[in-house]
Amino acid sequence: MITLRQSQDRGNANHGWLDTKHSFSFANYYDPQHMGFSALRVINDDRIKPNSGFDTHGHRDMEIITFVLSGSIQHKDSEGNVKVLTAGEFQLMSAGSGIYHSEFNASQTEELQLLQIWIEPNTFGNEPEYQQKSFGTNAGLTAIASPTGQEGSFSIKQDASLYQLVLEPGSEMNVEIGMGRKMYVHHIAGELSVDSYALSPGDGAKIELTDKVMFSNNSTTNVIALVFDLP
Structure with missing residues (x-):
């Protein structure tokens, strides 16, 4: 079963310096039909103006992944990490027992666009951790985060x-889904079909009660999406 979450139906908040869209309930946006999906709790699509950002604030017991779509981020946290992330890079902050951080647009002139993703952990009170990496743009599925850190991916504290996903023009991929598992797709760029459903950038798809799914790209440009394997 596939249930679409179309981009225009997401929650939206515009604070001037920040224009954000929420795939799931977050902050002042509340929709009891969209409180998360399995262990996936948050996907925020943030656009941040130059010289702006999130002041220092705290988190605990959450796996927080950031993917920079355009521009660059200046990151600082209470563990002593001071980093800059550029377009195409991923960041994992395992909040554990507690961490404070700030995230600012590192450019004086360019808008920053990022995806902020929260995954609920299955263990609590751990030491905070920080990881950062560019995984490239190879065709197919590239592991970004996993419970074991497989294939050089980030190690997260959840069975997720x-x-x-990168699909070249005219290509397709059949992906198996483990028994009892769920999948969530967040589409970023290109024209992606999930089985018979066509997704536009910003759309999401909840996939459950099935053992496989077909991804296809019938356009002339690459497809880019994020694919979550969830308990």
């Missing part, structure tokens, strides 16, 4: 995995 995140993949980057």
